Each structure stands twice: as structure tokens, then as C-alpha cells.
Amino acid sequence: MDSIVSVFGSFVNWDVKSLLLFTAVFILTADYFKNRRSGSFPPGPHALPIVGNLFTIDYKRTHESMTQVELAERYGDVYSLQMGQVWVVVLNRLKVLKEGLVTQGDSLADRPDLPLLLDIAHGQGLIFSSGNTWKQQRRFALSTLKYFGFGKKSLEPIILDEFTHCAKDFNSYKGKPFNPHLTINNVVSNIICSLIFGHRFEYGDEKFKKLMKWFDKGLQIQASIWAQLYNSFPWLMRRLPGPHQTVQHIWDDVKDFIRVEIKEHKQNWDPSDQRDYIDCYLNEIQMGKGQADNTFDEEHLVICAWDLFLAGSETTSTTLRWAFLYMAKYPEIQAKVQTEIDKVIGQSRQPSMDDRTNLPYIDAVLHEIQRMGNIAPLSLPHVTNKEVQLGGYTIPKGVIIIPNLTSVLFDKNEWETPNTFNPGHFLNEEGKFVKPAAFIPFSAGKRVCLGENLAKMELFLFFTSFMQHFTFSMPAGVKPVMDFEFGVTLGPLDYEICVTSR
Template structure:
């Protein structure tokens, strides 16, 4: 794969950019972290295996230490490993690492708008508004609990129709989880038979995998060249454009009957904010930003929780003794006469521990999202200049042998004390940490507990007869289990 990249006839503008940056690329800054040897121009793009790059980066730390450097194309990247190092960077020095780097593949879609990949005043305004609005519509409240439990009724009815026969849980689980964020953002859910919505769900997974692959890194490293070439990276642009058209249609429908005095959802509240701040020169609220913020919430609120639940099905089928212990606890505390509520959580320590262990072993966002230094920072004995991309390797924390008794084994005991009480660990950071921690963490935690507990109360999961457990994964922005079929049998 190396020779075609190196032999490309680079357009004049890109060639000039590479030439002007040549001294900067190859002159190592003083007191900069070490790292593996990098090839000219492409750097370490072909040093790592992008199908398991999180494992490669964790292995590099054994040789180069918890803070080391890679070069992807023209961009120097500092990789952080281990809980203490990541805590120091994202929490203790969080203000200096609160920005996101510009990634051309994302920038070509969102035009530096939205709430996830933006910076500065725009990001602060949009994040604050999103958190306040989601809280207003029930995140962390009983009203949203009811929406999750109602959605599970639709989902369980659909799954029960398979009568214990094998089925692929991917799209149906995505659809159910997405309906929660859709209720908050759009004010309504989508039927599982909605072909257009099902298509969108399937496209999310495809796009996130490509973005996390070598195609995504090539695009971000050589955008001028890659924009002109065919390949999977072009598919990403087509997918998100189609999703944005879908979102704009929803926004236009809201604008037809929007009532500022009676907001129904996030879009209505945003339209009110546009009207309220229209004369504020420092305001960042407009219809274009609404579309991009809606995209961020829609995708982030769909894929990660759904992926975690699908890992949960795999682990419960692989470890039936753990599944039975969870079900016994649920039967004892809740029984079969009512649905679980968040109030039950403190009385279900083993179930809670299993959910956390699914998150730890599932390792859903293995490399978090990238940060960039907005000023010079010191990490350990190294000085990181302003403008350097930082990758917090969450895999190195989730599988750290110094933090977990059996890091590579599914063990709910990691989250239980000697008395069997649930005990959350400081090194458990699946939602990252600091100022850029996932803004939907509270929503995700609620969904995971209610959905998982409801599944365990209602069904028993097992692989089809003669089928081995599929523990392999697809690496992308998220780490998802490979496509599989499973049997869900109704419990008596």
C-alpha cells in the first residue's frame, strides 16, 4: 500500500504546503516525547495496524513510556497512556487541552460547526445550551425513565416475535436506543418498520468505521490529495450529506408550527434561542449550527449505547453463570410484576457491576476523541508545544494491569467491594474525563441501566447451537462487535 501513496503526483498547492513544512516535520522539538521511527511524508501511517490500532498504541507504551510521539502524515501526535497520565492531562491541565484539532474529514461535513468538534466561544455556548436543554427535557428525571421503559416494550415485543430463533440485534437495538435521543431532539420516535430510518442507522456504523480506518487518517493527513481520489473516504461524505438532508427536513417541519412559548424538544428550544439572540453579535445560534448540533447529538446518542448493549448480549451468552446471577438478583429485588427504575440501581449492585464491566471490556471509544494543546504544557518530563494533537488512549486505562485485578478477563468483581457492594473505580473512564467528557454521560448511564436490566429481566441470551462466541471487533471511531446472530428466549 505504500508505493501508490508515495508515487502520487501531488497538486502544486499541496506540494508547496509539504515543502514549506519540511523542516518543521523532521526537526524534533526540544524535550519532546520519543516514539517509533517514521517514514518521510507518510510518517507512521503504515507502522500501525488500523484494524487494531488501540492495541498497537498500548504496546508502544511498553517501549516508549506513557507519553510518546507518532507522526501521521504531516501531523505530530502525542499519545497518552495510563490513568495517572491521562488524569494529569485532561483534568489537572484540562484547560490547556480543552480544544479539538481540525480534522478535514469532519470539517468537510460540519464546516466547523456543532458541539463536539468545535472550540472556543462557539463550543462553550453550544455545549452549555445542549446540557441545559437535555436536562430540561428529562435527562436524569423520571419522565425520561418512562420514555426508555416504553421504548423497551416496543423492542421486547419485536424480539419476542423471533420465538428464541437466531436474529441479528444490530439494527433493532440501534433503532430503539436512537428513539430516546430522537424523542429529546425531534419530539417523536420512529417505527422499527421505517425503512428510511433503518437505512440511516446502518449508515452510521459504516461511516464511523471508515473514519477510524487508514482511509480516514489519509484523508486528514493529505486532504488536498484525498478529496480528488475515489475510495471509501468519499462514501463518508455521501453518508453524512444524506443524514444532514434528513435532519434539515425535521428542522423545516418544526419551523412550520414552532411555538416559542411551548417548546416540544431540543429543536424547538434552539429555534427560540435563535430568535432570542438574533441581535447578539457574540451569539452562535443559527439554523446551520442547529443542523450540525442536531447531527452531533443524533449520532453520539445512538451509536455508543447501542454498541455497549450488543457487547452485553455477547458477554451474557458467553458467561451464562454471570447472566443467571444477574437474573437472580433482578428477580429478588424487582420480580416480574413491574419494570426496573433508576431507584432500583442501589439495590442491584451485581447487575450494576456487570454493566460497568461490559463497558470496560467493550471499550467502546478506545482512543477517545483527539484533543489539541492551546498552550505549552508539561507532561512528566516532556514539554508539549502549543498546537500538538493529543490522543488519550483509553484502552491503556481500561486494560491497565495496575488498575484491574484481571484486566483481560470479564470480571464483575472489579466493581464490587469485599461486602459485595458496588464500588465505582476512579480509573473507569469510558466517557473520557475533564472539560471534554461526553456531554451525554448521564443519559447514557440511564439508558444502559434501564435497557440492560430490562433485557435481563425479560430474556435469556445464548448463541445459536454450534456457533462460537464472536468476540472479534470492528475498529472505527467506536469499537463494535462483529456482526452476529443471537437467540433471545423469553423467561418464564
């Protein structure tokens, strides 16, 4: 009897082992056939089963990982990565990016359905929507914001008035070291807030300060390995705790903030007196009711306002924080900027966009700050909406495309000193401003940054005003640290700076 039990136990034990072995072989085989690619697909590093190349990338320096020897220089300007169960193709250098984003722009105009973003924005809004939704929302946003002065001279007084508020805040430190991060975020945010919400926020507003901190944290998490894991294995990650849950709570809080603004607008909304983007959108909702292809509703308004709010705040404020740091690091360049301002504008009047053509050195410095700051190092992801030919390879429909802007902004074939801060990159022999084709910090093609014109105006007026009134320097004994904190945007590490009135 004991021998029979022993044999049966051994059989059951072996049967369990066989089942586990069969399951493992089945999963690996299925993974292999699912992710097998044809010889015409872009090459890439060897991928591990199931997780692919998820752990190939250094997520604290993702843009550098994608540009350096291990990937771009080994596999070429068009190469592939298997991120979990998702295929990604990375585009490097100007020729390939133009081929993808401009020449093949229609085929790459859509955004991928990334699970984390779908759970947050549900395919709505301006940034991560596609197709008819994106076209309708973008067209409406551009026309409405232009009506309120977006990128036009009529917006100059609002920007310059905001500078006066900031100047008072900076002067309050009386030349002592302070961290300008939150103030600058608030300064820049107030411009887009005036267009969306119809009003600005005081720098001491605790709720708004908290909102600015959420932006920074949210963008960092969305570029981390946690986001990659979520997008690769959403069925698992939705059930596990971690930063991927935190980022959803962050954006939920931001959306709730916007909903409060919308509710207040609705309480005293007058269709004949449209004061801002929200008022115009509420009117569009009413006008579009009953139309078959209408994409305008209140939840869409929340996501669109969130997109504009975030995009109109983060990139420009981050560029200005880099600007302060570069001016402190290169005082001789700062002095030359101030000399040009004193000569052309003087100290008695505020700058104007009309001054720009007469300030070529300032223009060059600003562009070099944007190039070196590399604010959107990997742009935003695209997805092929049909099979395309890129760089001699065949890329099927539904593959995510990453435009590596870093590879263009730091290309040794495009820039004389790619890794050195050099305003001469944007000046010709006569000292006049020139813009090389490789300067594409706002990306290119159909998905080029919607707020490019506003950003250019803000950067010029704010930077020129700061240089007109202040000198920036590091605290005694402190050297500028030019390292970055990686996220969807690339910001400098937090620092303290001394700002003295001229």
C-alpha cells in the first residue's frame, strides 16, 4: 500500500512539474512568435522574453541612452526596442526625423493608445487625442486662443505686467540666495491661466503652489520605468501600488482644480460676453449639440484645459530656470546680453517684440539656452496609422515612434561645439541672427507644439526683462550644477541663486 501511495505521489509531483514546464515553454514560444519581426523591420538590441528591452534603458537619462553608442551608433538612425509587449521605433538625426514627421507626417500624426494615458485622459484633449477628435480640438483651441491674443502683440502687456509682479518678488530677497523654481512656474502659468481661466493666481496662493509641484512630480513619473511597466502590463499594474498610482491621483487632483474653475464660469456665464477659453468652449458645447461628429463636451473641456495649462506652464518655465543658471555660469555672456539691452532699449522703457530684430545676440543666447536645455528631449510619442517606409525599413501600422530630438540638438554634424554653450551657433559672421535647420526644440510636422508662438514671445519678453533689471549669480562658494532631472520635460536640478537689481 505504501509503495502505491509513493508511486502515485511521485506521479502527481512529476505531473505538476510537467505542467509548469509546459506552461513556461508555451509562454516563451507564444512571446517569440508574437514579437517576431520581419527582416525589413528596424534592427535593435536583443530582447529578453516577456519584458523585452524594458531594462536596457537608464530611465534617469533615457534620452542619452537612446542616443549613445549602445543603441544609435550601433544600430543606426532608425532602430527598434521591445518595451515589454510593445514595439517602439526610435528616430535619430535631422534627416530621419524630417522624413518621419514631415514627409510621412500624415502617417505619423496619431498618438499611441498608452494604457496609463488612456486611464488618465481617456483619449480626449489636445495632446494625446488622435483623428477627428484631435483635429476638431486643435482647430478650436488655435482659433480661440488667437482671438484672445495667443502669440500676438496684444498679449505683450499681460506678459510684461506679470514680470512686474515677479520683479517685486525677486527684489524681496534683497540679493540673498533663494530657489526661483515655484515663482517662475507661477509667473509663466499666469499667462496661460489668463487665457484659459480669465485671471491670474497670486504667488502666495497655497493651492496653486501645490498644483505647480504636482506638475513636476507627475511629469517625472510619466517618464519613469513605472510608466513603462504600466503601459506594458496594465492588467497587472492596475492592481499593484506604486508611483504609477500616485501619478493618476496627481492628475485627478489637477482635473478637479479645473472642474472648480469650469463650475464657477458656468454660474455667471453669458454667451454674449466670452471672456476666455472656458467661456468659448461652453458656447461651443451648446452650439454643437445634436451634431453627429461633435467632440465637444464638458469632460473634453477638462482635458483640453489641463493640456493647455500643463503645456503652457512647464516648458517655458523650465527654459527660464535653465536661463538663470546659464547666465550665472557664464557671467561674461550675461554682461554682453545686458550691454546689448542697454544700447537698444535702455532702462527707461519695457522691451517689445519689435525689439527682437535689433537684439541678435539676445536672440542667439535664448536659442542656445533652448538647445542646451533640451526641454523636450524625446518630444512626445507618435504611432503609425498605416505601414510606412522610414530610413529604408518597413514599419507596420500600430508601432510607436519616438522622435529623439536630443540626437538633433546635440549632433556633432550639425553644431560646431554641440556639447558647449555657444551662442555663436546662431550668429553669422556679421553678427546677425540665423537659425539652423537642426534647431527643432518644438518638434516638427503636423504635431509641432501648439504653443510655439506663445512660448517664443514669453521667452523673449521675460528673459529680456530679467536681464534688463537683474544680474544673476551663484551664492558665494557655490558652482552651478548643470545636471538635469529627467521627466517628460528635462529640468535643472533645484538650485538657489542670487538676484541683484541693476
